[in-house]
Amino acid sequence: MALAAPPKVVANDATARAYAAVDPFIGTGGEGHTFPGATVPFGMVQLSPDTQIKSRKEGYGWAAGYRHDDTTVVGFSHTHFSGTGHSDLGDVLVMPIAGEVKLERGDVAKPGSGYTSRFRHSDETAEPGYYAVTLQDYDIRAELTASPRAGVHRYRFPKGKPVHVLVDLRTSMYDYPGKVQWSRLRLRDDGTLTGFRETRGWAPGRQLYFAMRFSRPVSGHQFHDTEQDVAYKGFPPPGEKDPRQRAQIEGRQLVGALDFDDASGQSMVVKVAISPVSEDGAIANLDAEVPGFDFDAVRRDAKAQWMQALGAVDVDGPEPMRRSFYTALYHTLMGPSLFMDSDGRYRGPDNAVHQAKGFTNYSTFSLWDTYRALHPLLTLVQPEQRTSDFVNSMLASRRASPYGVLPVWAFHGLETWCMIGYHSVPVIADAYMKGIRGFDADEALQAMVASASYGPYDGIAQYMQLGYVPIDEEGEAASKTLEYAYDDWTIARMAEAMGRTDVADRFGKRAANWRHAFDEKTGFMRARKRDGSFREPFDPSASGYGTDYTEGNAWQYSWYVPQDVAGLAAVHGGDAALLDHIDKVFEAKVDPKIFEHMEDITGLIGWYAHGNEPSHHVAYLYAYAGQPWRTQARLGHIMSTQYAPRPDGLAGNDDLGQMSAWYVFTALGFYPVAPGSNEYVIGRPFLPRATLNLHNGKRFTVTADGLDDAHPYIGRATLNGKPLERAYLRHEEIMAGGELHFVMQAEPNTAWATAPSQRPYSMSKP
Numbered sequence: 001m002a003l004a005a006p007p008k009v010v011a012n013d014a015t016a017r018a019y020a021a022v023d024p025f026i027g028t029g030g031e032g033h034t035f036p037g038a039t040v041p042f043g044m045v046q047l048s049p050d051t052q053i054k055s056r057k058e059g060y061g062w063a064a065g066y067r068h069d070d071t072t073v074v075g076f077s078h079t080h081f082s083g084t085g086h087s088d089l090g091d092v093l094v095m096p097i098a099g100e101v102k103l104e105r106g107d108v109a110k111p112g113s114g115y116t117s118r119f120r121h122s123d124e125t126a127e128p129g130y131y132a133v134t135l136q137d138y139d140i141r142a143e144l145t146a147s148p149r150a151g152v153h154r155y156r157f158p159k160g161k162p163v164h165v166l167v168d169l170r171t172s173m174y175d176y177p178g179k180v181q182w183s184r185l186r187l188r189d190d191g192t193l194t195g196f197r198e199t200r201g202w203a204p205g206r207q208l209y210f211a212m213r214f215s216r217p218v219s220g221h222q223f224h225d226t227e228q229d230v231a232y233k234g235f236p237p238p239g240e241k242d243p244r245q246r247a248q249i250e251g252r253q254l255v256g257a258l259d260f261d262d263a264s265g266q267s268m269v270v271k272v273a274i275s276p277v278s279e280d281g282a283i284a285n286l287d288a289e290v291p292g293f294d295f296d297a298v299r300r301d302a303k304a305q306w307m308q309a310l311g312a313v314d315v316d317g318p319e320p321m322r323r324s325f326y327t328a329l330y331h332t333l334m335g336p337s338l339f340m341d342s343d344g345r346y347r348g349p350d351n352a353v354h355q356a357k358g359f360t361n362y363s364t365f366s367l368w369d370t371y372r373a374l375h376p377l378l379t380l381v382q383p384e385q386r387t388s389d390f391v392n393s394m395l396a397s398r399r400a401s402p403y404g405v406l407p408v409w410a411f412h413g414l415e416t417w418c419m420i421g422y423h424s425v426p427v428i429a430d431a432y433m434k435g436i437r438g439f440d441a442d443e444a445l446q447a448m449v450a451s452a453s454y455g456p457y458d459g460i461a462q463y464m465q466l467g468y469v470p471i472d473e474e475g476e477a478a479s480k481t482l483e484y485a486y487d488d489w490t491i492a493r494m495a496e497a498m499g500r501t502d503v504a505d506r507f508g509k510r511a512a513n514w515r516h517a518f519d520e521k522t523g524f525m526r527a528r529k530r531d532g533s534f535r536e537p538f539d540p541s542a543s544g545y546g547t548d549y550t551e552g553n554a555w556q557y558s559w560y561v562p563q564d565v566a567g568l569a570a571v572h573g574g575d576a577a578l579l580d581h582i583d584k585v586f587e588a589k590v591d592p593k594i595f596e597h598m599e600d601i602t603g604l605i606g607w608y609a610h611g612n613e614p615s616h617h618v619a620y621l622y623a624y625a626g627q628p629w630r631t632q633a634r635l636g637h638i639m640s641t642q643y644a645p646r647p648d649g650l651a652g653n654d655d656l657g658q659m660s661a662w663y664v665f666t667a668l669g670f671y672p673v674a675p676g677s678n679e680y681v682i683g684r685p686f687l688p689r690a691t692l693n694l695h696n697g698k699r700f701t702v703t704a705d706g707l708d709d710a711h712p713y714i715g716r717a718t719l720n721g722k723p724l725e726r727a728y729l730r731h732e733e734i735m736a737g738g739e740l741h742f743v744m745q746a747e748p749n750t751a752w753a754t755a756p757s758q759r760p761y762s763m764s765k766p
Contacts, residue, residue, distance in 0.1 A: 018310040019303065021326035024126040027654055029068035029647030031602050031611060033083045034331060034654050036066060036126040038144040038151065040302050041309045042362065044338040045274060046080040047144050047151035049073045049133060050090060052108045052116050059087035060599055068647040072116045073135060074105055075168065076144060078151045078274055082334045083654025084366065085600050086418065088202040090172035092210045092272060094153065098138040098161040101257045103224060111137060115166055128330055129302025145299040147289040148338050150273040154295040159265035169197050169254045170226065185256045186248040191218050193258065194279040203414035205351055208274055211282035215269040215293040220259035221245065227253035269293040276339060276347040276413060288342040309333050312381035316689040323645040325667050328660035332374055335656040336390055339363035339413055347413045348400035359392035364411040367427065368419035369613050369655035375427045376672040377661045379434055380734065383695045387431045388438030394424045395439060398447045405451040420458055420476060420550050421483040422451040429490035430675040433497060434731050441498060448491050449503060468516035471527035471535045471548060478517050478527040479550035482560045485514040489563040489763060490676040511763060514561045518571050523581060524554040543598050551600050552614045555585055555607035562617055562674040565624035566762030575625035582621055586634060603642045603651025610642040611652020616662050617673045620681045623727040624759055629713055629748035632684040635666055636712045639686060669702050669740070670729055677761045678731040684714055685742050698737030706744040714752060715745035727753035728760040
């Protein structure tokens with residue numbers, strides 16, 4: 001099954017300005033973990049430079065393969081994660097060479113000791129779908145672009161030096177001995193280089209195949225298995241053919257060098273397609289998407305796809321904010337990523353090959369992060385078919401799963417079981433509640449219930465028995481109890497909408513299980529033991545593995561009841577008491593060193609940690625308690641301190657677009673605190689004008705009069721010309737098109753959207 005051709009895009013001022021505003025280097029420094037290379041929206045190939053680190057054991061900081069403060073390029077690999085807190089991928093690393101071939105990377109402190117090259121940022125260019133850099137030690141200009149399943153390189157070589165292309169199958173993000181289980185290099189008679197490798201990294205047993213063609217003839221080659229050390233033992237014996245020049249080699253540590261006698265002083269195009277299925281599948285992908293060697297044509301197509309995708313939102317505002325906004329939107333359009341061949345075949349969680357029928361298969365679901373804002377954003381800025389394909393991909397994964405459950409954290413078709421919760425569930429429920437179809441709702445509900453009932457996983461059996469996860473039997477039990485309860489609420493919402501009252505009643509009761517985690521004595525969410533007592537001793541600042549919480553502490557997780565904030569306020573003793581606790585979160589004096597052992601907890605404002613997802617909704621909680629002006633003030637502080645249009649401009653891992661989706665929503669003026677509710681909590685606008693060009697042909701525009709640093713508060717609001725006195729928007733109001741208009745002022749309007757009837761949804765709200 002081939003992807004539909006991207007829509008024809010006629011460049012206009014708005015799409016051109018959106019495209020030009022993107023800066024792919026934002027997030028490549030600090031803890032953002034993004035990459036600057038070439039890809040198309042949701043593409044399977046994400047082709048980018050990898051920079052050298054002193055030790056591959058330091059993989060966390062190089063999860064995307066590239067760090068902006070590095071000075072050497074190892075090569076260009078074809079698969080990457082954008083913004084994760086875990087390292088993997090980095091498949092099929094290619095490095096052009098002018099001069100002597102060296103097989104190892106070399107010492108970063110000793111230029112010329114390996115095939116790595118120095119580079120300067122002044123010689124780099126990056127824009128959506130395109131990247132270029134000069135490899136200083138070789139004087140080679142390297143350019144990259146991409147189609148959905150292929151990466152295309154163009155190299156300009158200096159005169160007077162022999163030209164080679166090195167292909168290294170030994171390397172990836174976060175290397176360690178034995179990671180590559182098996183691999184192959186094969187030079188076919190027509191000059192096509194194919195191969196594969198199987199790795200036992202984050203997703204054990206992952207297989208990836210490739211096919212590579214060159215615009216100039218291969219004049220010679222050497223294949224090396226450095227594990228067997230064939231190249232260094234005096235081979236070949238007299239009278240025998242050099243084994244390094246055989247047409248095919250298999251092993252665990254393979255590297256090949258191909259020679260091009262007529263390329264000195266010339267340009268050469270290298271095109272590489274990948275496949276989850278086979279080498280022949282990779283060849284078919286290459287033929288389908290890049291039949292020739294016209295680099296500029298592929299680049300134009302990539303640019304057209306990005307202009308189409310970025311054109312979903314048209315914003316006005318100061319240039320730095322537009323740059324941050326469109327770069328954030330760009331980062332939200334990379335994952336989940338395509339994962340199937342041009343004929344519709346893909347590899348599932350059973351590691352078998354399957355055929356997609358009637359849908360496009362995607363993988364790379366970082367669901368603990370992305371169900372919060374990324375997937376809700378995509379329901380607004382992407383065609384409905386994209387979300388339907390995501391849901392169908394999840395359902396297909398569940399059908400092939402040995403465990404019969406929906407994806408938890410899956411990439412390249414395989415389950416990693418990373419993080420907690422069954423967060424495919426809210427993604428499906430949110431789509432259904434918004435009227436998105438194109439998938440079997442009955443099968444989806446059945447899959448959701450099955451995932452929420454899979455007892456062997458993360459204490460679910462005990463949760464179903466006790467109403468909470470017991471800490472003496474399962475780690476991070478408070479977080480699991482809270483997240484399961486939210487997921488259960490989304491099942492109840494979808495079941496109710498489908499008329500399945502039996503399921504709705506059962507999971508509606510489970511949605512209240514968050515109450516079992518609340519400790520009236522301390523005012524925090526805590527983990528209970530099987531006997532019902534809270535675990536002692538209790539330190540609300542304690543975080544890390546083995547505590548009650550997942551990537552956080554009591555100060556960060558105790559407000560995670562997005563489905564029932566009114567109920568949360570009630571157990572605290574009312575709105576004022578809840579808000580007093582929230583104030584303490586933001587205003588505490590906290591030494592950041594307390595989280596040195598937890599890499600993901602960054603972007604601190606008091607205890608609030610914007611660099612990690614459990615905090616993302618907290619500033620919006622003031623609106624639930626009748627004080628939305630305090631949300632407005634907190635958001636101003638977060639936006640000004642946690643984001644900036646520079647390489648280190650993200651406070652934490654972008655996590656496949658979640659950090660960026662938070663920015664996009666917040667800049668527009670609203671945020672989906674509880675996906676599945678069909679409501680967006682109004683924060684405050686940060687742009688004077690923004691228009692959502694919706695997939696149904698309608699336009700929804702947000703405008704703000706008097707918006708500047710001195711006027712950060714909403715004075716009044718109108719929706720389609722009528723006064724808006726509530727602190728939320730409904731999804732159907734956005735999809736109907738129209739205008740949300742704000743008049744901003746210097747002082748808080750303490751009378752706007754304060755009444756209980758004007759507050760966002762809560763399940764226990766009368």
